Amino acid sequence: MAEIEIRALRKAFDGAEVLKGVDLTIHDGEFISLVGPSGCGKSTLLRVIAGLEPQSSGEVRIDGASADGVRPSARNLAMVFQSYALYPHLSVFDNIAVPLRMKRLSALERAPFVGRLMPGRRRAERVIRDDVERVAAQLEISPLLKRKPGQLSGGQRQRVAVGRAIVRQPRAFLFDEPLSNLDAKLRVHMRAEIAQLHRQLKTTFIYVTHDQAEAMTMSGRIAVMIGGELIQAGAPAAVYEDPCDIRVAEFVGTPKINAFPGRIRSDGRLETLGHVLHMATPAPEGECRICVRPERIELASQGLLSGTVVHLENLGSEAFVHIGSAGTDAPVVARVNDPSQVPAIGATVGYGFAPEAVRAFDVDGKRIATSIPSRVERPREMAVV
Amino acid sequence: MTPRARMLLCSAIRHIVLHAGALVMLTPFIWMVSTASKPQTEIFSSDLHLIPYHFALWDNLRIAFAKADLWRYLLNGLIVTTSIFGLQVLVALPAAYALSKLRFLGRDVLFALVVFCILIPPQATAIPVFLLLHKLGVLDSYAALVLPFTISVFGIFLMRQFFKTVPDDLIDAARMDGISEFGIVWRVMLPTAIPAVTAFGIFSVVAHWNDYFWPLIVLNSEHLQTPPLAVAHFRNNEAGANYGPLMAAAMVIIAPLVIAFLFAQRRFIEGITLTGIK
Incomplete structure (x- = not known):
């Protein structure tokens, strides 16, 4: 002891x-x-x-x-x-x-x-x-x-x-x-x-x-x-x-967390790949990384982001879909809980994620505090970005 | 020529070469056994024959044992070789452990010196060592035969190479268990290194059992003489050498080595392959 x-x-x-x-x-x-x-x-x-x-x-x-x-x-x-x-x-x-x-x-x-x-x-x-x-x-x-x-x-x-x-x-x-x-x-x-x-x-x-x-x-x-x-x-x-550093976020969890290039706008909103996210940050304007775990990526026929399926990993109980999309360095990995629902390799799929799933990091890799503005303000916005 | 025939031919050539080599190595031994079995008259006869007409081995052995106290010389050989080997292990194991597993300033330089020392032939240092033993007043004693060989650089090198292959975790585990550094050498390293120690033992014992040069220099007293010196007794410049008993005595003194090798053959080859000196 x-x-x-x-x-x-x-x-x-x-x-x-x-x-x-x-x-x-x-x-x-x-x-x-x-x-x-x-x-x-x-x-x-x-x-x-x-x-x-x-x-x-x-x-x-x-x-x-x-x-x-x-x-x-x-x-x-x-x-x-x-x-x-x-x-x-x-x-x-x-x-x-x-x-x-x-x-x-x-x-x-x-x-x-x-x-x-x-x-x-x-x-x-x-x-x-x-x-x-x-x-x-x-x-x-x-x-x-x-x-x-x-x-x-x-x-x-x-x-x-x-x-x-x-x-x-x-x-x-x-x-x-x-x-x-x-x-x-x-x-x-x-x-x-x-x-x-x-x-x-x-x-x-x-x-x-x-x-x-x-x-x-x-x-x-x-x-x-x-x-x-x-x-x-x-x-x-x-x-x-709640990883405090992008290296922790990337090390913990398999497959690795997805990282999208992002920007903090002057009004404090975050944007990635040309889409403004429904979230705000007190951090100063500049570059940032928007990270989302594979299980929080949702495939949808009409997601706001889209890409081509480049690789599939079917583990039986679940499957991982690797989506190559313009603007990201590595393919985006999404977990699909029902392997019978996976799209075919080469198919074009849309995907998105909820603002709660986002972990944002600044250029030094440090975590940025984010908040989700009350939904009452903009009742028409979709849950999926 | 079919490939099968070519393979057979290659194999035959290989065997012929190997057999020729073996014959070159074995001829002196065969000749020794043959001469030891012949009476004096047959040894000097002009016709060459390996199998003696009159089998005289027992007579020659009897003469050899009567003329010289062979048992005494064998005992001397045993005392000298075992003390040399024991002391060599006592020095080489801790030294090899330090050189392979401890981190200290100048370790690599020290190891380079050890390797360098292997290059120095013992004859080169014979006179200074002789003078040193003279000053110590131990000439013409067992000490004079044993002391110069207690530090074997070859032994340190061989054991160090073997210890390098022992995982560090094992030593750390021993430290966690409370075994001291010397305890690690004797309780952990020595048992794992038995094959290497055996191989080194055979090298050491054979070298010092057969050593003619050093005992000849430092000894005067007959009762301290080692087996190779004993054989020299049978050479007689005035009356001519008595070859039958001489060869019989030679057979007696190499017998312990041959028997020991036959018993330890597997260990020996294991040790050589383990230490990477193939």
Whole structure:
């Protein structure tokens, strides 16, 4: 159980700055995901928290005490690695027992041959065996205890790695992309298991992933990191609905959010592709980006915008229609909930979106506040622009 | 010529070349076994024959064991090679770990120096080392045979290349579990590197078991002599060399290596392929 505070954390490798001043408070018992594209510094942040990498400046505080200069093992955090990092020469039992042996036995008791003769060793080993067996039963790996990691499947190794982490009852768990080596089906299954584990242990979980779906589905809060900076932290739904930066809006959600070139007019109204939107902003006149999630794009035979269908993705339960249209760089993606209703490739379709669906960003990518003027003023305007 | 015939021909040529190479390698050994099995008169006879007319191997072996204390020399060889190998591992593993997995200033320069040291032949440094051992007063002892070889740059290089292939996550996991840096070397790296250590062990043991040059320089006492020096006993400038027992003694001293190789053959090849020295 631990609250972890990160203050103005910077980290540079050979002059290249990987973390550019990260501030984050992780509450006791929280499940937080650090998510971002590859190379955004999220793994480095995790390794600094673990103590495996010293920071260049800034501070990590665990339960109010500064962790600077404290050895990784003394921080009492447990980490699960992407490659599982099981000791290949040790059995599953010994792999899980290592952290306990290191903590509970003296150097002399651990020594080969001599250790067996030490008086306290046998009693300590008995307690360790009980603890390992309890954890193995909890993770349903009891039948595997005698095997070597090489004889296990990916999912089983994952469980052993988790077992090695939970057996020492750490103050917090650090996960470094633990599911990225598993196949898609198993990944979804393990997601549920890790979320379940968090509900059971009620300990602080810090979970690093580049897969935003993983972050969205498991965690209570996600922290989006891009280019060494923490851009936005909040509940998954809040980050999805209310991104504060266009990079967050583009990273969170698949397929990617649609971005239309837009303008803020002098009267405060927004316009895109020659159409004035029914929304106003206090932001100054100038260029902007108008972003709309694929599920908020509505196909209509007479939508105000139109384009040609260039690609279709039918997932069975839903379908994505890619519409090439003049004025946008990338095709516009629209989600169709009924795949039987998708237009054919090459067909011309009209589309539109409600003003509520629009998230507008300025040229620097920062979110622009928008409001929808009361409908009473202009009762004749359509809901779809 | 049909393609099938051409393939057969190519295959035949390949085998002939390989067999010729094997024959060149094996001839001295065959000759050794043959000579060791012949009585003195047949060795010096003018006609060449591999199979002796009178089988005299047991007599030659008996003479060899009577003339020199071969068991003592074999024991010396065992003591020297195992202590050299043990100390080499003790030095090479932590050094290789530091060179492959720790980040510190000047690491790459140090590694370049290690690689450079492989190029220096041991004979080049023989005289300074001899003088050093003389000053230390350890000439003519086991220490003189062992000490100069405790730091094996080849061993450091070989282990470093192997350690490079061990994932960093494993080391980080060990650190999270509370294992110290030296603990990581012995409890994590050594067990994963067993094939490489075995390969290095075979190189090291063979080289120092067969070393003739260094023991000849630093030793005077007969009771410390290593197996290759023992064979030299059978050479006698005045009376002429006694080749039958000499070859029999040679057979005795290479036997442990051959037997050890046969047992460890699979591990050996595994180690060589694993470390990328193919």
